[in-house]
Amino acid sequence: MDTCQVSVNTFDRLAETYAQKYLALNTYDTYYREFCSHVPRHGATVLDVACGPGNVSAFLMRERPDLQVLGIDLSPNMVQLAQNHVSTASFLVQDCRQLVELGRVFDGIAYAFGLNYLNQEDAEQFFRSLSKILAPNGVLYLSAMLGPRERPGLQTSSSGDQIYVHYRSRQEIEHLVQSARLEIVFSEEIGSPANASKPIIDMVLVARRIGT
Template sequence: MRRHPSDPTGRTLVTDEHRQSPAAAVFDALGAAYEKAFAGSEAHRRSLEWLLGRLAPGSRVLDVGSGTGRPTAEALAGAGHEVLGVDVSPVMVELASRQVPSASFRCADIRELPLEENSFDAICVYFSLLQLDRHEQTDVVRRLVRALTPDGRLVLATVPLDVEGVEAVFMGQHVRVTSFDTLDLVAVAEEAGLDVLEREETLFTPAHPDAGPEPHVFLHCRRRDTVDA
């Protein structure tokens, strides 16, 4: 998606093209309800602790699919790191900017966001690729790895199911979901130039009346010294 202009007040202007984005529409509708539903994820908290324990002071971190800014951007910025959050939903970006003023947030599509090589010490990808097809997910992971500094860290989390283009209802919203099972996700990460150092698989039920138990997997990775272009 194209970068969106701003009005004189500094608010993001949303084009018709952006309004038609399925992911933007879903997360615009969910807003703060998404944060509340997933606030109880202990595995997500453990994942952030893993990352925080391995970052040098003042590290530059990219949060892909930053949502409301909590808990990821808030925890990282609160520890003194320079955080850039990117989300396709203007509602989420507005919430995050208000809730985590110590981080920066952009309304953009990660597939088209320019990323300089070796520019981030760490990248977080928490459940933000599920509405992309498998080719897009694989390409995004490769681009993100190239944006990491050598030996940089990347955390990748998803719902590990072998599904492609499946229609589903998520917290009352109709979505089209594509994912990899755990072993295939590990292969995607390794082929992109990551070493998977640790992984955690768990079952989590979001705190929402329309949500049921869902499997989660967290891959904690490090960029290899050499990454193919």
């Protein structure tokens, strides 16, 4: 079973509801701004991975209108919402597990909470792909929900909608980042937003690619 696709199907059905709940959220703006401060000026390219309805892309275009932003998501409805919401960025339906297919290199990559919907094999594949799509000295923004790996992955709502959530510890996430030859330059743990479905601890980090 492709557990990632199961989650994508649910997000696709609930795209409008998700957008209404999270598009106006500003909890992470400080961290997006930290990411922006490390991205080169004057026309740098940024990939917004698992962009959802365009939360991160919208902030990037407000904060840094000089950026060229491409957002990707496997949910067609999310991509349509993002394009409607952020007309100055570009969006594609694309699997984050197949980033090399984009055939492009980016100065920055933002990956906000998508990692929690990848199993370990897919997560490792994502980080391996960074050597091909993230420019030397390029910057990664990553946010993820923390938790023990043994926490049950399948979550079912009262309406029967299902998603698979893969939790990792801070140490496990840092290992994945460092395995991709990325140096962590900023890292912080914070409480989840007040409107989150359940209270949890989030991790936010910014890392820079080292070497060629």
